[in-house]
Amino acid sequence: GFIVSSNMILTAAHCLYGRAPYDVQVLTKVHDVRRFTGDRHEIDKWFVHPEFRFNSTSYLNDIALVKVHPAFTADLQPACLPIGLSSMYPPPATAAVVAGWGRTGSKGIFSNTDVVQHVVM
DSSP, X not given: OEEEETTEEEEOGGGTTTOXXXXXXXXXXXXXXXXXXXXXXXXXXXXXXXXXXXOSSOEESOOEXXXXXXXXXXXXXXXXOOOSSGGGSOOTTOOOEEEEOOEEEETTEEEEXXXXXXXXX
């Protein structure tokens, strides 16, 4: 997920599916989860899109907001999001970087990563 306010994260709903807020923590300031030295944040509650659905091939409305405590420290700022007219958004085909942890692999063979991954799309 990414930070959208001093205590909220926007993430994929499928990351929360089958879990309870007391079973999940948000870790910040971490690159390698095997050598974690960052901050831990408990989950107050989360809000999954009411029409989130999935099947074996796709996700629909795969979005959720997570409220954490304590709030993020001052050195962690919300993601910069465009405001105003649609002309403020990057034009189509603009390259962007996506980063995070999760499953990697292909052809049905998957593993979870310990080090944050990134890709330019």
